[in-house]
Amino acid sequence: MADIQHSLDEIMQIPGALGAALVDYSSGMTLGTAGNGALDLELAAAGNTEVMRAQMMTMGSLNLEDRVEDLLITLSTQFHLMRPLTSAAGDGLFLYAAIDKERSNLALARRLLQNVERTLDV
Numbered sequence: 001m002a003d004i005q006h007s008l009d010e011i012m013q014i015p016g017a018l019g020a021a022l023v024d025y026s027s028g029m030t031l032g033t034a035g036n037g038a039l040d041l042e043l044a045a046a047g048n049t050e051v052m053r054a055q056m057m058t059m060g061s062l063n064l065e066d067r068v069e070d071l072l073i074t075l076s077t078q079f080h081l082m083r084p085l086t087s088a089a090g091d092g093l094f095l096y097a098a099i100d101k102e103r104s105n106l107a108l109a110r111r112l113l114q115n116v117e118r119t120l121d122v
Contacts, residue, residue: 008034016103021096025052
């Protein structure tokens with residue numbers, strides 16, 4: 001099992017990675033960040049918390065018996081990925097990664113976040 005900083009550093013190995021965070025979506029606070037200074041990760045985490053909350057609330061309102069694997073926001077130059085943790089210890093937490101669209105492969109980035117989520121020890 002990997003600790004938070006190691007996991008975020010692993011996300012930063014994605015080609016084109018701009019930043020990564022582990023976020024508590026009940027409070028919007030980060031439990032850890034890693035980045036190259038291109039983004040204000042605290043601000044991004046707080047803003048994306050609202051996106052995650054809205055999705056979870058909508059699923060509850062629709063009585064969907066399903067789970068979110070990841071959320072994707074596509075900008076003209078960036079991808080922003082959010083992946084809720086599935087472990088009991090990770091309940092209410094999500095991984096966030098911002099990556100440069102031109103220098104990354106979205107499928108590989110999603111796969112890496114899945115792997116990191118599976119091995120993260122919180």
